[in-house]
Amino acid sequence: MQYQERLSPGFGTWILIVCAGVASFFVGAPISITVGVIAAIVVTILLGLILYLSSPVIEITPEFVRVGRAQIEREYVGLAEGFRGEAARIAAGPQLDGRAFMCFRGWIDPKIRIDITDPADPTPYWLASTRHPEKIEEILNAGKELGTPAETVS
Structure with missing residues (x-):
């Protein structure tokens, strides 16, 4: 391998992913704080994985x-x-x-x-x-x- 680069999302995109996780917390929090935390973690990890793994190389x-x-x-x-x-x-x-x-x-x-x-x-x-x-x-x-x-x- 002489060169390899993944065109992964920039810093601003990662901030938006965290914001989506926070928004998911606020959607789930009225049900219970546990549901809100789980929703935030799942959404943040899922969006991060999708964006990272779908980035071209x-x-x-x-x-x-x-x-x-x-x-x-x-x-x-x-x-x-x-x-x-x-x-x-x-x-x-x-x-x-x-x-x-x-x-x-x-x-x-x-x-x-x-x-x-x-x-x-x-x-x-x-x-x-x-x-x-x-x-x-x-x-x-x-x-x-x-x-x-x-x-x-x-």
Whole structure:
């Protein structure tokens, strides 16, 4: 395994899960305090597990790249480019190709674009949220031609 990242919910989402648990307590409390506490614990744990376990994973090995439900062999992976801030917004908005595979999470702003070179695949690239676009870019671009002019042989 060269890289692995779970696109789990951000801090704000976890606060909302706790708030849902507190709200469940107030719904169950008129029946009894015990019911309210049990409802709060069950709702908080259940929502937390659902969100965490359903979070997509970015995984890079020497053999394949996986982003969420999409997987491709490394031989068909082209160059990768990371984006942050305004560049990430533009990459996921005005410059987005509708044929691209997308795996976005609203709580993760940076993006990584991974070019797909498989001639049988109509998907030109994958665009995914990631907390570490530079690390993924470094791993996937290692040993690849980065747009430098080719040397001519005389």
